[in-house]
Amino acid sequence: MNLHAFYNSKYIGDDLLIRLCSQREVTHYQQYHDLCVLYHHDQVIGYNLFHASTYISSLQDGKVKITPEFVEQLNRVLKNENQELVESDYDDRFRVGRVIQIEEHPDSDHMHICQVDTGDETLQIVCGAPNVALNQLVVVAKNDAVMPSGLIIKPSSLRGVESHGMLCSAKELALPNAPQVRGILILDENDYQVGNPFFK
Incomplete structure (x- = not known):
């Protein structure tokens, strides 16, 4: 759970x-x-x-x-209160990933279909950010991740293409001094490794 x-x-x-x-x-x-x-x-x-x-x-x-x-x-x-006890797996579902394949969405002039390596699996994620590119290290919010806004990431279909997760911007992650411009957060190769949790 x-x-x-x-x-x-x-x-x-x-x-x-x-x-x-x-x-x-x-x-x-x-x-x-x-x-x-x-x-x-x-x-x-x-x-x-x-x-x-x-x-x-x-x-x-x-x-x-x-x-x-x-x-x-x-x-x-x-x-x-005599209620059933709960448990948790303690996984916040935010991972460092790498964009290993990217193609244009057939029914959109700005969205891309990305294959993203998250260490234990490769996820197909539809992304509309203007700066997404091949081989980037990115922050992946996997299914069931909860964004700081309260949004819960769920599998979706964007114009007929399945998407399993989200590539995050600094603003969406509520990072200090996050730029207000559109675009996903690109991570430094020297500081992050594919598959590791983004939040320490």
Whole structure:
């Protein structure tokens, strides 16, 4: 299981939003003290945890890094409310990749169909960035990655061509001093290696 969690104290207060299954809609919920369990029919798909900083340490605004400590603290809350415990694979799905093949999209004048080596697999990713080119080292958001904006990357079809992931810009990754111009982030060959996690 790949947990996703978000915290935004400025706009929603001391509440933690946790997703277990991103593709299902909430049909109903049940509240147990500070824990609100979200359901899609009979399946638990997420939680809202109120007064979250009381239960989870070191929360910062934005996407929450899922660590063993986080899962342990969340499971303590779930156990106290007689809920099923959760687990996570701790993979944030952001990898260093290399563009090993590129061709023009047959139904677009600006998109390209890229084959990208991510170390353990080659992904086909449709990319509309103007600066994408062969042999570049890039940041790949694989399926189920959660962007800083909250967007969850899912398999898609762009004008009839399957795409499995996204090549990211510095702005999309919310990197400090990211340029506002269009274009993916190109990584330095001396600093990064194909297959490694992008975020340390």
